[in-house]
Amino acid sequence: MIAAVGTLSAGTLSVADLARATSILTTIGDAYGSKVVGQASLKRSLLIGLLTGGHVLLESVPGLAKTTAAQAIADAVNGSFKRIQCTPDLLPSDIIGTQIFDYNRQSFETQLGPVHANFVLLDEINRSSAKTQSAMLEAMQERQTSIGGTVYALPTPFLVLATQNPIEQEGTYRLPEAQLDRFLLKEVLDYPGFAEEIEIISRIDAGVYDKDAPESPTVSIEDVLFLQDAVKKVFVDASITNYIVSAVYVTRHASTYISQELADGIEYGASPRASIAFSKAARALALLEGRDHVIPEDVKELRHVVLRHRIILNFEAIADNISPETVIDAIFESVKAP
Structure with missing residues (x-):
């Protein structure tokens, strides 16, 4: 845990x-x-x-x-x-x-x-x-x-x-x-x-x-700058931050949380940039949805676009047609949402 x-x-x-x-x-x-x-x-x-x-x-x-x-x-x-x-x-x-x-x-x-x-x-x-x-x-x-x-x-x-x-x-x-x-x-x-x-x-x-x-x-352009400033004011609860970091943490320690077959296919997990990207993108998605706060569904909806280029699979995984999206879904199933 x-x-x-x-x-x-x-x-x-x-x-x-x-x-x-x-x-x-x-x-x-x-x-x-x-x-x-x-x-x-x-x-x-x-x-x-x-x-x-x-x-x-x-x-x-x-x-x-x-x-x-x-x-x-x-x-x-x-x-x-x-x-x-x-x-x-x-x-x-x-x-x-x-x-x-x-x-x-x-x-x-x-x-x-x-x-x-x-x-x-x-x-x-x-x-x-x-x-x-x-x-x-x-x-x-x-x-x-x-x-x-x-x-x-x-x-x-x-x-x-x-x-x-x-x-x-x-x-x-x-x-x-x-x-x-x-x-x-x-x-x-x-x-x-x-x-x-x-x-x-x-x-x-x-x-x-x-x-x-x-x-x-x-x-x-002034309207765009206003939007960029507004995004920074979208509320992110501590439980959401923990949810984000937990998911990114699992990409680097996958064998403890997901099946061995999928875990063995990961060459490198995601860096802290992934956590930062989740936090920024989730705020933006919340604003797009007309909310002033982030919910767990925002993070989950963004899982593929944030992580698919940050989780590097090895040759064996690619040869077995294991996609990054399959690994990402397994990671999020192992992490309890707030």
Whole structure:
């Protein structure tokens, strides 16, 4: 039995602030829904990333509206959006920027790269080299870039959405665990339903995605900053914190709590970043649900997106088709909810 430790995170979210937050989130959600058909889990993850300032890793086959969804969220909050197509020959300077010599002025001029935007979509991040991937670590973690010895702060809010294609492995570079851990969530997308695919075609025929299509209602960057501040005020009881830490603790000591077959498949458990991610994401989910406090169901609902990229399975588990989600479900079944 995992011992409980008394900790408390007090929230001071007022009724008026909660109402304002709900109104802003409704506007963003409506703008998203006007462009993207279905993909409710993707919408939830993108909004959680927006509210917490955390980055999101998206995994799916091509053509499942990842770029459209990212663009829709950016447009909904009047934020700048940049898309970077990752390739093996992509250089760090192509992302963060570089210095160019101006012959007329006889001096170097700094040109900031596309990472200097509110929303950055790194398409097929696993196609970029390890050197280029490492260049993103400072931007993702420190919210800044260094060019020619000068530090340039990234805009606020700043959200990286990285995609990877699971069906093509030729010419790809495996993402290191250190970089995976810096993504708050990992969302795995599935194909749309039959009716949803018909709706997609109907919207294309109706010109919904044309450049001259009517704009959806938007909110301001100041509204987003208000939401990020509101999330920090969502109440988290000590029992919820213990529930989170207990689940993450089991990932590192699985043989004591779950079946030996599943426990033997875990190469590495989750780091304390997982506990931090659970706490942040659960607060954001509670706000999305119109609550000023976190409940155990929030944590459980987020278990896959928070842990699937943080629990590293060994070769034997992969060969036996044991998925991270199967291990995660077993872990949460072993931990008593408050």
